[in-house]
Amino acid sequence: MSTFISSWKSPSNIALVKYWGKKPTGIQLPANASISFTLSNCTTTTKLTYTEQETLAIKVLLDGDEEPSFVHKIEQFITRIAPIFPFVKTGRYLIETSNSFPHSSGIASSASGMSALALCICDIAVEKGELTENNFNRTASELARLGSGSASRSVFGPMGEWGKHNDYAGSSDDYAIGYDDIHPVFKDYCDTILLVHKGQKTVSSTVGHGLLDNNPYAEARFAQAGKNMTKMKAILKSGDLDAFIELVESEALTLHSLMMSSNPYFILMKPETLQVIEAIWKKRAEDGVKWSFTLDAGANVHFLYPQADKDSAARFIESELKQYCENGAYIYDEVGMGAERV
Ligand code: PMV
Numbered sequence: 327m328s329t330f331i332s333s334w335k336s337p338s339n340i341a342l343v344k345y346w347g348k349k350p351t352g353i354q355l356p357a358n359a360s361i362s363f364t365l366s367n368c369t370t371t372t373k374l375t376y377t378e379q380e381t382l383a384i385k386v387l388l389d390g391d392e393e394p395s396f397v398h399k400i401e402q403f404i405t406r407i408a409p410i411f412p413f414v415k416t417g418r419y420l421i422e423t424s425n426s427f428p429h430s431s432g433i434a435s436s437a438s439g440m441s442a443l444a445l446c447i448c449d450i451a452v453e454k455g456e457l458t459e460n461n462f463n464r465t466a467s468e469l470a471r472l473g474s475g476s477a478s479r480s481v482f483g484p485m486g487e488w489g490k491h492n493d494y495a496g497s498s499d500d501y502a503i504g505y506d507d508i509h510p511v512f513k514d515y516c517d518t519i520l521l522v523h524k525g526q527k528t529v530s531s532t533v534g535h536g537l538l539d540n541n542p543y544a545e546a547r548f549a550q551a552g553k554n555m556t557k558m559k560a561i562l563k564s565g566d567l568d569a570f571i572e573l574v575e576s577e578a579l580t581l582h583s584l585m586m587s588s589n590p591y592f593i594l595m596k597p598e599t600l601q602v603i604e605a606i607w608k609k610r611a612e613d614g615v616k617w618s619f620t621l622d623a624g625a626n627v628h629f630l631y632p633q634a635d636k637d638s639a640a641r642f643i644e645s646e647l648k649q650y651c652e653n654g655a656y657i658y659d660e661v662g663m664g665a666e667r668v
Contacts, residue, residue, distance in 0.1 A: 329377045332449035336369040336442035336665035338433065339486060340517055340620060340628050342574050343554045344581045347538035347547070353406060353474050355499045357538065358551035359489030361514060361558055364663025368427045370438035374446035375420040384419045390428075395585045396421075403440070406472040410465070411451050427657055433519060433626065434531075440473030441466070441480035445665055466665075467501035475535075478502040483664030484513055485562070490645040492553050504664065509565030514633040514660055520596040520647055521555045523625035529585070529592045537588035547576050547584060567616040567632070574630065578621040585623075598623040598650035603627065605646050617642075633660065 333507050339362040347357035381403070386396040400421065408415045448466040451457035457465055463481055471478035471488070473652065479486025482504030490499050497503055506513075538544045554573060561569045585592050599621070606619050606629065617631040617639060629647065631639045648654045 327378045329375060330373050330450040330453055331373065332446040333371065333373040333663055333668045334449075335369050335371040335444060335668050336438050336480050337483075337662055338370075338427075338435075339364045339440045339476065340622060341476065341479075342620065343551055343558050344514055345475055345530075346535065346579050346581050346584055346623075347544055348475070348535050349499070349540075350539070350583040352499075354472055356475060356489040357544070358548045359487065359491035359494065359497060359555050360476075360479070361485060361487045361505060361537070361555065361633075362476070363512075363661045364480060364483040364486055364515060364664050365517060365659045367659040368425075368433060368438065368440045368519070368657060370377070370422060370423060370425050370435055371668060372423040372439070372442035372446055374443065374445045374450070375422075376447075376450050378413075378416075378542070379418050380416055380502060380659060382419075384421070388424045388653040389421070389424045390409060390422075398500070400443070403473045405667075407444075407447070407469050410469065411447065413454060413456065413520065428524075433521075433657070434622070436474035436531075436626070437477040437480045440477035441470040441665055444469035444477070445474060445481065445667075449601045453479065454617045463504075464501050467503075471501060481665050484508065484661045489554065493556050493559050505562075507559075508562040511565045511632050512562055512565070512661065516631050516633055516639065516658075518629045518631075518643055519657045519659060520627040520629055520643075521651050521653075521657065522602065522627060523596045524652050524655070527594060527624050529594065534585060534588070534592075534623055537590075541588050542585060543584065543587055547580065550580070571610075571616065571618040574620050575618055578619065581623070582621060594624050595621070599625050599627055599666060601650045602629070602647055603651075609633050609642060609646070 345356045345360035349355040384397050386393045445466045467478045467481045478488045478503040485505040486502045487505045488502035552567040620628045
């Protein structure tokens with residue numbers, strides 16, 4: 327009965343072309359392809375101590391304190407990945423995890439958390455001779471996807487692409503691929519996450535994805551996302567920031583319009599979300615800055631700008647945007663290179 331130990335630090339990511347809606351068959355397969363910036367500062371660090379035994383036992387420590395509420399999610403994850411690595415079905419798991427961002431920040435830890443755990447399991451699979459280094463990242467991404475779709479993209483930097491799309495060579499619905507055919511401006515692009523509302527979301531993304539099944543706009547959306555992936559590829563290569571702004575903001579608002587056109591309908595934005603967006607638009611109209619926003623499935627705003635504008639954007643955040651953040655809180659982040667073994 328051997329013990330295996332692995333530790334990984336994995337980042338969050340922010341989608342530019344969004345995944346919203348799953349294929350009707352298969353487990354956690356995306357209705358359309360998506361692409362994201364991998365972040366650097368918002369990370370989850372996870373240490374897995376796995377001991378072989380004949381039954382399954384899971385203990386999770388979050389920042390050193392036992393967190394029984396995570397166990398069910400991990401059991402479900404283990405059931406989903408067992409067809410790939412049958413050994414996972416039994417064993418004693420001690421999962422020690424911590425996030426670099428506050429728990430109550432409203433930032434989802436599923437992408438960073440699930441990818442970190444998937445990477446730890448892949449390390450153990452390598453040690454057990456069930457996985458080769460050649461297939462390591464791809465398999466880790468596939469496992470991460472089975473935990474949380476967007477987690478598949480966190481394995482890679484500076485960008486992750488997930489979902490079969492003819493313009494992205496090697497792309498697959500099963501796992502994400504790293505994407506770096508990008509203009510230098512995007513390699514260290516900044517994303518300051520304005521924490522407009524730190525509370526729990528009223529509708530989870532699992533429920534939100536499911537509501538696309540009878541959303542009358544779903545098919546049109548999936549077709550649009552495919553076209554936007556084609557446009558995004560050219561934009562990322564050329565560094566055309568005007569085209570970038572238009573596409574990224576349209577994607578963010580489309581995501582939220584799908585929520586508003588679901589049955590039952592729902593809104594995850596808060597009044598401050600719109601106030602931040604308006605302030606960014608006003609600044610752009612007045613000063614011609616190439617600053618934009620995107621949103622994930624929540625009220626927080628991801629404020630996007632080139633690294634060269636870091637100082638002026640910081641002043642703008644302090645003077646104009648901070649007032650709309652809960653307790654004035656925001657998290658500075660930028661594009662990063664993906665998960666790291668620790
Ligand atoms: O990975 P999930 O199931 O939490 O879904 C993520 C959905 C969005 O964050 C809204 C978009 C995306 O592509 O990350």
